[in-house]
Amino acid sequence: MLLRNSLLALVASATVIGVSLVDDGLRSNEAAEARTEVMVGETAMPGRLHVISHPGRYGLGPDLPGSIYGVVDGMLVRIDPNTREIQSVIRRVDRILD
Template sequence: MRRSPRNISIALAVISITIATAGVAQQSSAPLSAQTAMQDVAVNQPERPQVGERISPENLHRISRPGLYGISKSPDGSDYGVLEGRLIRYDPHTMQVQSIIREVDQILD
């Protein structure tokens, strides 16, 4: 096959179409992959506590030494605890979550 300008143009056109088609195929599959990954994360993560949610005392670690967590004494009507790996403030009478402060790696007290 000779390298004529016409043959080179045809070859470049074929390469361009191939690249464009591959890009479209990759874009169309990306959202599905991302959606599947998000579903896997959602399935494998524990349920996060929500503000206003009533919590079970059995699942809660009540904090007795807040200074170890870098926080001061809790305000009146509140206590601190660790629930599902998160430092929370809750009402000890109603067991409702008042705020979610941050994630914690381990129980310190």
């Protein structure tokens, strides 16, 4: 009975101070996705941008005039090559293919 009460007190204390006793991985994944959200109009910083040299490896045709393809934070995007402004977000990619 004492062990049960001690465990209940520990869980209640952890809940009050916002500590999770169970790591389900969901919160950390959601937080990572929230930090790496890629949006149209955003400028792709050089450290976050991988310029695609072989669009066909991603199932894409040639670059459209006035834009190039790239990967920013795991998202396939079309960007303005001069300003690095994201023109469209195409889809998530699992890995860099070129």
